[in-house]
Amino acid sequence: MSHTDRTRTDTPDRNGDAAGADADPRYRAGREWLPSGLAVPALLGALLLAYFVVPFAVFLLRMRDVAVGAGLADPAVRDAIGTSLLTAPISTAIATVLGVPLAYVLSRASFRGKRLVEALVLLPLVVPPIVGGVMLLTVVGRYTPIGAAAAAVGLPLTGSRAGVVLAQTFVAAPFLVVTARAGFDGVDPRLEEAARTMGYGRLRTVWLVSLPLARNAIAAGIVLTFVRALGEFGATMMVAYTPRTMPTQIRVSFITRGIDAIVPIALALLAVAVIVVVAVQLLVGTPRRR
Known part of the structure; x- marks a missing residue:
């Protein structure tokens, strides 16, 4: 076997690995923000989450103007x-x-x-x-x-x-x-x-x-x-x-x-x-x- 053949055999196929990663949902889910089809539920959930978080944030900001210790x-x-x-x-x-x-x-x-x-x-x-x-x-x-x-x-x-x-x-x-x-x-x-x-x-x-x-x-x-x-x-x-x-x-x-x-x-x-x-x-x- 020639040196070129050994190199082709031993070196991973980067394109092939990339294609395999794209085909594997585990790799795809790790690189995407959200799995496909969850954008609308995530948006609705984010609105509710914001409704939870905003009052907490405003309340904590108000603490700066209040003498909590007193x-x-x-x-x-x-x-x-x-x-x-x-x-x-x-x-x-x-x-x-x-x-x-x-x-x-x-x-x-x-x-x-x-x-x-x-x-x-x-x-x-x-x-x-x-x-x-x-x-x-x-x-x-x-x-x-x-x-x-x-x-x-x-x-x-x-x-x-x-x-x-x-x-x-x-x-x-x-x-x-x-x-x-x-x-x-x-x-x-x-x-x-x-x-x-x-x-x-x-x-x-x-x-x-x-x-x-x-x-x-x-x-x-x-x-x-x-x-x-x-x-x-x-x-x-x-x-x-x-x-x-x-x-x-x-x-x-x-x-x-x-x-x-x-x-x-x-x-x-x-x-x-x-x-x-x-x-x-x-x-x-x-x-x-x-």
């Missing part, structure tokens, strides 16, 4: 932040302890009245929060049997942190149930059956198989529940206007002193939500593509 030093603001940071985790914990088992039952069991239970779980999501607060008052209000009994033992369920927790749990817990159920629905029942054949009981199978496989969905539900509880206003205002939470204090500050007065506490509310989301992502991680 606003956060206000005792009323600090009390509101403390109340929210105390009650929202408690509400989220209650929703998790009670909601995850309910989500598993709805995912795995078939029973009479299941559709009704599913509808009841969604009910707080479709009812306006302020109406939800009114509904809670009819059960735990000061002059109801439950509310009067609780007040008699020194644990009032309205106008207290307990009332805040009740309101937050009512409006936020459904997010955990719905999201966790979706996670359990994604777990192959055959994996649970395999664990049962190895001698594991139902609870041990759930703990060792179902919960780890559904952990990302459960974590997402916890984040949604916490953020929703943290930002709850309508039901909280009806059940426990005091002690004030961050959303309630934002409303009061806006009415009394205008929009600049709410920037510090709104920034605190946003910061707490972002920190929680990032922390959960670092602890749980994101699901890997297969």
Whole structure:
């Protein structure tokens, strides 16, 4: 074989490689901005994304003209932040302890009245929060049997942190149930059956198989529940206007002193939500593509 032939044989065909790259969708997708046919959906999505981003950007720009430190030093603001940071985790914990088992039952069991239970779980999501607060008052209000009994033992369920927790749990817990159920629905029942054949009981199978496989969905539900509880206003205002939470204090500050007065506490509310989301992502991680 001549030197020329060896050169032709050993040297890759650049034109051929380019043609192969063009024919391979993996190379083509890497070089294009968007796969063909997605321009219109991307444009529509970009409009919604801009609608999300612009208010954030304008809000952050407004911070330059506001004394954030002085606003956060206000005792009323600090009390509101403390109340929210105390009650929202408690509400989220209650929703998790009670909601995850309910989500598993709805995912795995078939029973009479299941559709009704599913509808009841969604009910707080479709009812306006302020109406939800009114509904809670009819059960735990000061002059109801439950509310009067609780007040008699020194644990009032309205106008207290307990009332805040009740309101937050009512409006936020459904997010955990719905999201966790979706996670359990994604777990192959055959994996649970395999664990049962190895001698594991139902609870041990759930703990060792179902919960780890559904952990990302459960974590997402916890984040949604916490953020929703943290930002709850309508039901909280009806059940426990005091002690004030961050959303309630934002409303009061806006009415009394205008929009600049709410920037510090709104920034605190946003910061707490972002920190929680990032922390959960670092602890749980994101699901890997297969």
